[in-house]
Amino acid sequence: MPSLKDLRNRIASVKATQKITKAMQMVAAAKLRRAQAAAEAARPYASKMEAVLANLAAGISGSDAPALLAGNGKDQVHLLIVCTAERGLCGAFNSSIVRLARERINSLLAAGKTVKILCVGKKGFEQLKRNYERHILEVVDLRSVKYLGYGEAEMIATKVIGLFEQGEFDVATLFYSRFRSVISQIPTAQGLIPAEIGSGEGGTKAAYEYEPDEAEILSTLLPRNIAVQIFRALLENAASEQGARMSAMDNATRNAGEMIKKQTQKYNRSRQAMITKELIEIISGAEAL
């Protein structure tokens, strides 16, 4: 039976924890709003880019398509770009991305392929290095970045394209969490090289005029497309992270509230029991006289 003092201390400590989780929830809510706005602002660019690319790709097909678009024809070495958060305490956000990546890694390894991993974000690296340390090429640290800009995405894209041109890998896949709503984030794997182009409407096959020529436009557009896809993944990830943290902290706050209620009840009961016991002792003492 814990003493009254023990109970009091326990209640105080849970209350302090609840205050922290409550504050974290509110901070996450504020950050979420900003991250969500940024993710939504980036969507039109990415979707326009896709449309333009689909249009161009429809014109160029077969053997003269650039390697970034169609791949280099091999399927042996896979690069997995795993984007996670830099911080924890956000529910299953990081682990669900890592789980998806891990499933892919295992199935690729089982098929006898070579796997290379590029980690963006510390948390994914920490979870992946336990089993796959020798596969990890590099970790991109974005902890010092306060506001995600296109520049960061461009830097990662340059790295990826550089590796591709050196023949370090054949197929690249991007792992991130798509933001659907505060309570629902979907871990997603997206093909990056070769480019994943939805067949789309495919409608406007009008005679386009290109300046400079088609191939040249395509060759500048493709690297840019990779940067844009990475940028979008980072923004979606940022919004998802805040959403996941917000709901995780909301749960934690609620659990703490419940615990406080239970402990307080227990505290009051044992206090009352003690008073009753003392009264009985006094009364029975008086009666004995």
Place this chain on the structure above:
Amino acid sequence: MATFPFELVSPERVLFSGEATQVVVPASEGEITVLANHAPFMSALRSGVVTIDNAQRLFVRGGFADVSAAGLTVLAEQAVPLDEINAEALSGQIRNAEEDVRDAKSDEARARAQAKLDGLNAMMAAIRN
């Protein structure tokens, strides 16, 4: 005059979305003016100024212009309205960038600093005109 749908988007935000009658775009091989019912056309952009209806002017760096039946779409790597650019702050940035170029330790860092400086210089030239 007939209008056509025009969109100017950068990765970070949508800067213009609506109807326009005349848009001047700095294409890679010279400026082009797009009016309604322009033939389908696609071009890379160089750094320069996009002028919408002779009124709104925006600086763009890198990207593409795509004219289709659905109107004109400019996908810019970076786009800033000219009146949001502060000439003094910009010249400060240029000085910083020049120092970065001088102090760069590796070729890669120098190339990056130089690219940044070129972008800033183009922006400066855009507001001077």
